Amino acid sequence: MKTRKPLEVPLNEKRLLNMEEFQTYTGLGKNKAIELAQKAKCRFYSGNRRLLFDRVKFDKWCDDNCY
Secondary structure (H helix, E strand, O other), X not given: XXXXXXXXOOHHHOOEEOHHHHHHHHOOOHHXXXXXXXXXXXXXXXXXXXXXXXXXXXXXXXXXXXX
């Protein structure tokens, strides 16, 4: 059976980020990243409680709410 090799896609080109990727993207710890995602309304659960973050919505929220 062949094993599928994961693609190396830069974070700024991915639409949906998992928790670890979102922390890396924002430079924040887990709790602050979740808190910020709640404010930006860019987090959601997919499938069996898989937490994902919409990077595009987050970037738009940052543009609108940050100086």
